[in-house]
Amino acid sequence: MRIAFLSDIHANREAFEAVLADCEGRRVDRFVILGDIVGYGPDPGWCVERSMALARAGAMVVRGNHEQALGTPASSMNSAARAAIDWTAQVLDQRQKAFLAELPLAEREDDRLYVHSEASAPARFRYVRDADAAARHFAGCETRLGFCGHVHRPALYALGSGGKVTPFTPIAGVAVPLLAQRRWLAVIGSVGQPRDRNAAASYAVFDTETCELTFLKVPYDLDATAAKIRAAGLPESLAARLHGGV
Amino acid sequence: MPRERLQPGSVVDGFTVLELAHRGGMARLFAVSHPDHDEPLLMKVPEIGGGADPALIVGFEMEQMILPRLSGPHVPRFVANGDFSRQPYIVFERLPGKSLYHRLDDLPLDPAEVAQLGARISTGLADLHRQHIVHLDLKPSNIMFRESGQAVLIDYGLARHLQLPDLMDEEFRLPYGTAPYMAPEQVLGVRSDCRSDLFALGVLMYFFATGKRPFGDPRRLNGLKRRLWRDPPPPRALRPEISPAFQEVILRCLEVNPARRYPTAAQLAMDLQDLARVPLTARAEKQRRDGWAEVLKRRFNPDPIELLKPQAAQGAQDAAPIIMAAIDLSAQAELGEELRLTLQRVLENTPNARIACFNVLKINRLRLDEEEDESGTNLHVARLVQLKHWAGPLRSREGALTFHVIEAVSAADAILEFARENFVNHIVMGARANSAMRSLLGSVSGAVAAKAPCTVTVVRPGRAISKIAAQGETDERPAV
Numbered sequence: 001m002r003i004a005f006l007s008d009i010h011a012n013r014e015a016f017e018a019v020l021a022d023c024e025g026r027r028v029d030r031f032v033i034l035g036d037i038v039g040y041g042p043d044p045g046w047c048v049e050r051s052m053a054l055a056r057a058g059a060m061v062v063r064g065n066h067e068q069a070l071g072t073p074a075s076s077m078n079s080a081a082r083a084a085i086d087w088t089a090q091v092l093d094q095r096q097k098a099f100l101a102e103l104p105l106a107e108r109e110d111d112r113l114y115v116h117s118e119a120s121a122p123a124r125f126r127y128v129r130d131a132d133a134a135a136r137h138f139a140g141c142e143t144r145l146g147f148c149g150h151v152h153r154p155a156l157y158a159l160g161s162g163g164k165v166t167p168f169t170p171i172a173g174v175a176v177p178l179l180a181q182r183r184w185l186a187v188i189g190s191v192g193q194p195r196d197r198n199a200a201a202s203y204a205v206f207d208t209e210t211c212e213l214t215f216l217k218v219p220y221d222l223d224a225t226a227a228k229i230r231a232a233g234l235p236e237s238l239a240a241r242l243h244g245g246v
Numbered sequence: 247m248p249r250e251r252l253q254p255g256s257v258v259d260g261f262t263v264l265e266l267a268h269r270g271g272m273a274r275l276f277a278v279s280h281p282d283h284d285e286p287l288l289m290k291v292p293e294i295g296g297g298a299d300p301a302l303i304v305g306f307e308m309e310q311m312i313l314p315r316l317s318g319p320h321v322p323r324f325v326a327n328g329d330f331s332r333q334p335y336i337v338f339e340r341l342p343g344k345s346l347y348h349r350l351d352d353l354p355l356d357p358a359e360v361a362q363l364g365a366r367i368s369t370g371l372a373d374l375h376r377q378h379i380v381h382l383d384l385k386p387s388n389i390m391f392r393e394s395g396q397a398v399l400i401d402y403g404l405a406r407h408l409q410l411p412d413l414m415d416e417e418f419r420l421p422y423g424t425a426p427y428m429a430p431e432q433v434l435g436v437r438s439d440c441r442s443d444l445f446a447l448g449v450l451m452y453f454f455a456t457g458k459r460p461f462g463d464p465r466r467l468n469g470l471k472r473r474l475w476r477d478p479p480p481p482r483a484l485r486p487e488i489s490p491a492f493q494e495v496i497l498r499c500l501e502v503n504p505a506r507r508y509p510t511a512a513q514l515a516m517d518l519q520d521l522a523r524v525p526l527t528a529r530a531e532k533q534r535r536d537g538w539a540e541v542l543k544r545r546f547n548p549d550p551i552e553l554l555k556p557q558a559a560q561g562a563q564d565a566a567p568i569i570m571a572a573i574d575l576s577a578q579a580e581l582g583e584e585l586r587l588t589l590q591r592v593l594e595n596t597p598n599a600r601i602a603c604f605n606v607l608k609i610n611r612l613r614l615d616e617e618e619d620e621s622g623t624n625l626h627v628a629r630l631v632q633l634k635h636w637a638g639p640l641r642s643r644e645g646a647l648t649f650h651v652i653e654a655v656s657a658a659d660a661i662l663e664f665a666r667e668n669f670v671n672h673i674v675m676g677a678r679a680n681s682a683m684r685s686l687l688g689s690v691s692g693a694v695a696a697k698a699p700c701t702v703t704v705v706r707p708g709r710a711i712s713k714i715a716a717q718g719e720t721d722e723r724p725a726v
Contacts, residue, residue: 158411162300168411176410179307181330 001208002027005188007034007116007149008064009051011041011088012192012242015201016050018220019191026205032107034149034188035064035116038100039081040238041192042228044088048096055099063103064116064150065125071101080235087234110208113143117150118185127151131165134185138165145178146185147206153196154189154204154215158182172198175212186213192225193238199245252276252291258333259326261289267340272302272403277340280325286340287325294334301422304413305403310336311410312402316377319396320370341398346386346450354457357488361495363397364451365518370397371447371511372669375440375563378408382437384446385427406437408559421470426459430474430502431551433467438559441504444514448499448507455492456484460500474502474551475544480532490530491521497529502544505552509566509598512669516568516600516648519668525645566598567671572661572694573605574676575632580707581676586639588674588705593642601642604650604664605633606657626651658693666699673702 004023009016023031031054038044055061069077069085070092077085089097105122106115117125118133120140127150128134134157137146158166160182170176178184189195189202196202200217207213226239252274256263261278267288268275278289292306313324313336328335346363349355355363367389374381381388383404390398404422406412414422414437421433429445436442452460460478464470481488481496495517501507508514517524535541571589573582592599607629629651637647654660665673677691695702 156411158413160304160413166411166413171409174409177311179311179413181303181307182413 001029003030003032003206003208004028005032005034005114005147005186005204005206006191007188007203008036008152008190008192009033009038009041009047010036010066010190010192011038011044011047012201012220012225013041013043013046014222014225015192015218015220016047018218019201019203020050022203022216022218023205028205031059032114032147033059033061034114034147035062035103036066036149036190037061037064038070038085038088038092039064039066040084040234041225042232042234044091045093045096047192048092048099052096052099060107060109060114061103062107062114062116063100063105067100067103068123068125070097080237084234084238087232108143111144113141113146115146115148118148119143119146125150128155128157128185128187131157131167134167135159135165137185138183144183146183147188147204148185149188149190151187151195152190152193152202153187154202155187156213156215157185157187159184170213170215172215172217175207175210175214178211178213180211184213189215189217193242194245195241197245199243252333258289258335259328261287261326261337263289272305278337280337283325287337288322288340290336290338292334301414302403305422306334306336308405308407308413309402310334312379312405312407313338315407316374316379316402318373318377319392319394320373320398322398322400341390341400342393343391345400346389349454350386353454354485355454357455357485357492360451360455361492361518361521363454364447364495365515366391366395366397367399367447367450368444368511368515368518369669370399371440371443372515374399375443375511378560380406380408380438380440380559381443381446382406382422382432383424383427384443384450385424386450408438412437421467425465425470426453426461426463428470429504431504433470433474434551436551439504440511440559440563441507441509444499444507444511445501445504447511447514448496451492451496452478452481452500455488455496456481458484475541475547477502477536477541479535480529483533489521490526491524493532494524494526494530495521497532503551510563510568512568513566513600516602516668523648523650525648527644565596566600567596568669569599569601570661570665570668570670570673571601571603571637572657572673572675572690573603573633573636574678574690575605575629575636577676577678578707581705582636584707585674585676585705586637588703589640592672592674593640593646597643599646601640601647602650602664602668602670603633603637603647604652604661605629606660607651607653608657609653609655626653658690658697661690661694662697662699671700673698673700674705675702676705 006019033051037047037051051061066085070089113119115122118128118137120136128137129151138159154170156168156170188204191201191203194202198217199222200219202217204213204215222242226242229239252263254263254265261280264277264279267277273290273292276289278287294303310327323339325337381399388401390400392398421435423432427446427449429442431439432442449460461473480493482493499507569592589601630649633649652660675691678689691704
């Protein structure tokens with residue numbers, strides 16, 4: 001089975017569509033959405049509807065901190081993120097909000113765990129930015145393979161038999177075998193707001209037969225997205241950052 | 247996990263064990279057969295028991311990961327991997343003959359033979375590096391040869407794939423490698439520089455040509471680190487019949503700082519294939535080891551090596567292309583000027599580029615070797631002089647330009663053959679201007695562009711400014 005992992009779509013319809021189109025050529029059997037469908041971007045309604053349709057067709061979807069923030073106005077966020085989430089709350093209808101509110105914090109399937117941030121405390125949404133944070137994830141669960149988002153920069157961590165965590169920056173398009181003798185945590189980059197200094201949308205495809213994970217980058221019409229962000233009156237920084245992938 | 251003790255007659259996943267072929271420190275190699283495979287096969291089985299070094303297990307995992315990703319004549323052909331949960335193994339093609347290790351009793355070898363071995367090994371390394379692999383354990387026992395003479399590099403237990411996670415890197419603190427051959431940066435724990443393999447090859451060539459290992463066979467980390475500051479006696483001091491050019495090549499491979507070695511295995515292979523063309527520096531004439539003042543300076547240099555990040559390692563390879571400039575000395579001056587301009591741009595953008603200036607001396611199809619007389623030699627030398635004169639205006643770093651006059655019947659074939667043999671990355675050549683000649687003989691650049699194994703740039707003389715202006719917008723008046 002080939003699973004496409006999409007994370008941090010952030011209401012970016014153009015990036016989401018480009019990634020889905022790219023998946024068509026890769027014989028993807030199922031989708032996993034790792035949270036933060038909304039926030040920052042100008043098309044939350046469309047992105048939620050598309051995610052709902054994918055979920056009806058069998059996709060697994062978990063909750064991100066931006067979905068969490070929709071339901072809890074007091075949660076801490078920076079001002080641009082807060083402004084965008086308040087705007088998003090006005091744009092989404094009740095049905096869409098209900099879908100997001102009911103998403104689970106984590107899902108498990110065979111030897112794979114899907115979570116937005118990491119497994120030790122999914123509701124705390126802590127970032128996995130280094131080997132220590134990855135070690136916390138490995139200590140917090142028993143599944144061999146973890147897939148998460150939240151950081152917006154692709155990364156891969158391996159836990160060896162000696163207890164040491166090896167970080168690795170994946171190269172787009174190169175299939176990495178997740179060797180059976182160790183545990184792995186894959187931080188999938190962001191579809192809708194990449195921060196790996198490459199403006200193209202990030203996602204990844206995992207093949208359960210070969211146990212190979214391929215990180216991918218897909219170009220999309222970011223000028224269109226940026227124009228929509230400005231037209232919606234969202235903070236300028238959210239439009240500008242798309243161009244540098246920062 | 248209960249495991250069957252493998253012995254002749256055992257069958258694992260369809261492979262029948264024939265005999266124990268070799269027992270090494272970390273693995274046993276069995277000759278095996280399989281009904282789907284006609285050629286002889288080897289099965290490598292790691293020695294995983296109580297007290298096994300965890301590095302060996304990780305090394306075996308890495309080899310299982312790397313070998314299936316390699317292809318070409320310079321690696322053993324991969325057949326199958328065995329699962330760790332049942333019986334870990336790797337099956338690959340069994341190569342004929344013995345490794346270079348069996349030549350150790352014959353040392354020292356004739357320097358010409360060593361250079362020729364070095365050329366074949368560096369060609370293999372170039373192919374490996376192209377596939378993003380640093381071998382990191384190049385030594386005689388890991389080098390075999392096909393019947394064609396091509397070198398095959400075996401044992402990827404310490405190798406690094408530059409595009410995949412390096413599990414060896416983080417798991418262990420000690421440097422792993424084979425003491426006599428390990429590059430200084432490898433001693434310091436760096437596992438991502440292709441030039442580490444060029445150092446190991448330098449050690450091998452030094453050893454094979456002189457009979458002495460340049461850095462001995464140290465057993466402790468302190469002894470290993472000595473090579474960071476103590477240089478070996480120059481090869482010619484041990485064996486005067488080694489040519490200055492070959493010493494130049496060996497000592498360049500043995501530079502402590504990888505940045506001072508050959509930038510790529512392909513550039514090294516090119517020099518080893520023809521030592522007569524190696525540009526000589528002070529290394530060639532060096533007669534004794536560096537004085538103590540120099541050694542002490544290195545000893546206390548806190549930063550002797552320019553370290554590369556894994557991501558930068560590939561970039562460093564890409565920044566050192568071999569450019570072939572196929573030059574037609576009879577072409578009009580304008581075209582020659584444009585060709586030089588194009589080359590100058592390449593030199594400015596890629597300072598580590600190597601430019602091979604190439605000219606074909608046309609010969610008659612029927613001429614025999616015996617007719618190679620003085621006038622033929624003079625013609626050859628005259629061409630070389632012309633070629634060097636042509637390249638005179640090019641501004642380049644020392645040793646970046648080499649000159650090659652090749653006698654051939656067909657210019658296009660000669661260019662293509664040289665490009666293939668020397669791992670040329672980019673051919674730059676002029677278009678034949680005379681259209682009557684071109685229609686009669688066919689275009690050399692066209693034939694080269696159609697069949698070249700690399701990028702080809704066909705240069706044409708610049709168009710006169712007046713012509714460009716004439717084709718431009720007509721309703722725009724020139725600003726006066």
